[in-house]
Amino acid sequence: MNIKDLEKEKNEGIESLPSEERRKFLQMGLVITGVFLGGTVLSLSSVKNAKGSVSNPSSVIPVEGQYPYPKHLSMVMRQNHCVGCEKCMDACRETNHVPKGHGAWRTMIQERVTTVDAVEKQEFRPILCNHCNRPPCVRVCPTKATYKDPETGIVVMNYSKCIGCKTCMAACPYNARYFSHDKYAIDKCNFCLDTRLAAGEKETACAAACPADVRVFGDLNDKSSKIYQVLHEPDNKIWVLRPETGALPNVFYTNA
Amino acid sequence: MDTKALANMFAQTEDSSLATPGMNRATIFFLIATVVGLSCGVASFIFGHEAIYNNTREVPWGMLISTYAFWAITSTGLCIYAAISHLFGGTRMAIVSNRMVWMSIICIMGAFATIGVEIASPHRMIIYNILSPNPTSNIWWMGTLYGMAVGCMIVEFFGIVTGMARIAVILGTAGAIAEVLANSCLGGVFATLPGRPYWYGGQLPIYFLTAAFLCGACATILFNWMAYKIRGNQMDEPVKKAMTSAGKAMCMVLILYSVATFWRLIMYYVGGAELGRIAAGALINGPLAINFWVMEVTIGLIIPLLLLVLSRLQNVGMMAFAGLLVLIGQFVARYDLIVAGLLVPSNLGWDNAPTYLDYVPSIFEFGVIIGSISVVLFGFLLGERVFGKVFTQKEH
Numbered sequence: 001m002n003i004k005d006l007e008k009e010k011n012e013g014i015e016s017l018p019s020e021e022r023r024k025f026l027q028m029g030l031v032i033t034g035v036f037l038g039g040t041v042l043s044l045s046s047v048k049n050a051k052g053s054v055s056n057p058s059s060v061i062p063v064e065g066q067y068p069y070p071k072h073l074s075m076v077m078r079q080n081h082c083v084g085c086e087k088c089m090d091a092c093r094e095t096n097h098v099p100k101g102h103g104a105w106r107t108m109i110q111e112r113v114t115t116v117d118a119v120e121k122q123e124f125r126p127i128l129c130n131h132c133n134r135p136p137c138v139r140v141c142p143t144k145a146t147y148k149d150p151e152t153g154i155v156v157m158n159y160s161k162c163i164g165c166k167t168c169m170a171a172c173p174y175n176a177r178y179f180s181h182d183k184y185a186i187d188k189c190n191f192c193l194d195t196r197l198a199a200g201e202k203e204t205a206c207a208a209a210c211p212a213d214v215r216v217f218g219d220l221n222d223k224s225s226k227i228y229q230v231l232h233e234p235d236n237k238i239w240v241l242r243p244e245t246g247a248l249p250n251v252f253y254t255n256a
Numbered sequence: 257m258d259t260k261a262l263a264n265m266f267a268q269t270e271d272s273s274l275a276t277p278g279m280n281r282a283t284i285f286f287l288i289a290t291v292v293g294l295s296c297g298v299a300s301f302i303f304g305h306e307a308i309y310n311n312t313r314e315v316p317w318g319m320l321i322s323t324y325a326f327w328a329i330t331s332t333g334l335c336i337y338a339a340i341s342h343l344f345g346g347t348r349m350a351i352v353s354n355r356m357v358w359m360s361i362i363c364i365m366g367a368f369a370t371i372g373v374e375i376a377s378p379h380r381m382i383i384y385n386i387l388s389p390n391p392t393s394n395i396w397w398m399g400t401l402y403g404m405a406v407g408c409m410i411v412e413f414f415g416i417v418t419g420m421a422r423i424a425v426i427l428g429t430a431g432a433i434a435e436v437l438a439n440s441c442l443g444g445v446f447a448t449l450p451g452r453p454y455w456y457g458g459q460l461p462i463y464f465l466t467a468a469f470l471c472g473a474c475a476t477i478l479f480n481w482m483a484y485k486i487r488g489n490q491m492d493e494p495v496k497k498a499m500t501s502a503g504k505a506m507c508m509v510l511i512l513y514s515v516a517t518f519w520r521l522i523m524y525y526v527g528g529a530e531l532g533r534i535a536a537g538a539l540i541n542g543p544l545a546i547n548f549w550v551m552e553v554t555i556g557l558i559i560p561l562l563l564l565v566l567s568r569l570q571n572v573g574m575m576a577f578a579g580l581l582v583l584i585g586q587f588v589a590r591y592d593l594i595v596a597g598l599l600v601p602s603n604l605g606w607d608n609a610p611t612y613l614d615y616v617p618s619i620f621e622f623g624v625i626i627g628s629i630s631v632v633l634f635g636f637l638l639g640e641r642v643f644g645k646v647f648t649q650k651e652h
Contacts, residue, residue: 043436047407075544101315102306102313102553103312103314104313109602109606110607110608111606112605112607112608120280125606136449136451138394139390139448140389140392140393140394140395140398140445140449141393141394141395142384142385142389142390142395142396143380143381143384143385143388143389143390144384144388144389144390145384145388158259160380161380161384161388162376162377162380163375163376163377163378163380163381163384164305164375164376164377164380165375165376165381165395166311166316166317166376166444167393167395168317169313169316170317170452170597170598171449172451172600173450173451174451174602175314175602176311177313178308178313179305179313179316181304183413184374184376184377185377189340211287213367224467232563240579242451244450244529245451246450247450248450252635
């Protein structure tokens, strides 16, 4: 049939489409999707359910409702609220028995002075392990000494398996790991999983200690949680650190 | 095999002409240097790795990892050339291939000795590499494959010594394949880290393989020259021809490696990640510039190429010197590659962080390096003394 003749035809609409045709169309869609899914199986990522915002690659927030872990624990830093008091660092050190010296810390506050319109402005930025959905440290560990907790998505350590090759330290884009002299293994932030969450506490030590309410900690799968609301409020500009590494971090930043 | 049979076997393989006081002294000297050097590393298990080595949270790897990579890469090169000679025969280098197999084993021992004292808990590695393997980890594959390679090569060498040619060829081929794959995974350890743009990318594993072909050719010429030098003998014509072949390979790969190095560095200046460009700047005009321009480029690439041309691939002494210079350059190149990838601080732009962090290897790290070089030289002398007759092959 000539294409010009087709244009003259009346649009039948989809209402009159036989259900068999609809099923065929759906089937074709499923086959195409299946081929793409097959590709993801071949991916080298050790975390099978790693999710990013595929529909909007420039967004750093995971697709709503597609958080890979049943209790998907994350943190949002309301960066402009931070005054650099370092109470979070002290609370973390005390709660998690982080040794002093040898560059041992689980959370840190970075500081810089920027000049905006000839006015100097002091800026603080709290950092810690980003508990990435596609964690480079977990992929590189030869003995699975570091892994994603299947319940919460927290990147945890099994110290007795750590051989101390330090590859995870080199792989981490966030400098979140250190060699613990005490444990003679690599150590890192685990969102206080063993020290507070296991005891029924709802917050990490750093979040609880913060007087300026900078650190919002919670379960992304819980729509009533504060973190869900901050993250999904359309007016809030959200960013993550080093998005180009594709690690899909679970620590988000905002100035809300 | 009882003691008598073993003694008989060594009687057939040993080179008694090397049973001189001078050789004995040299062998014992390198044995002592091995023990003293590696003791510096063993001290880390007593006093703590952080107290002994100058690695930090920000620069977790340093000269020990780069030295490990250097010896592992050299071992791969030697193993590949030996396997090609054994497998396909007919190549002129076949006549020195038994020595290459031995030195490949010895070089990987030098690598293992270095990484054995670099890793904080090697005993856990032995247990959990088997009980809790991670198939996505390049380190796991690298360790496993190098382990398999050395196993294959030891059996291959046993086959060579006992005259079981079939076993030697099969295991030699398997060993070489394992070495190439392990070398590729070694490149992959660095190449698959998006957080380190200076390392990240598909070129690095091929670059490491190119370096293996380069170091293998250099080590072939150098060790054979040394083998004849300690005996005070002149090389036979077929061995000289083998050296010419190795010289040709060295010349060709030197050019390939130089081209790869050129493009590798240019890439950082045409765009891409800022952290990668700053890391490359450490070599071009930063804290590693002398290492790069003097040691890597001038001593490690340009002068050897000129020496090779001057030698017309006939003067073995000159070629051996060129080989030594390339190996020195490659040693520094591994150091620069690893350190440059870590020198740029992750908090750049914050906390008044410097553009480049400080890392200078500790005296203990230098001690371990001397230990690993001594492992290789001790292994070389031991091999010449115990298996000298096996190394002096006839033409196929």
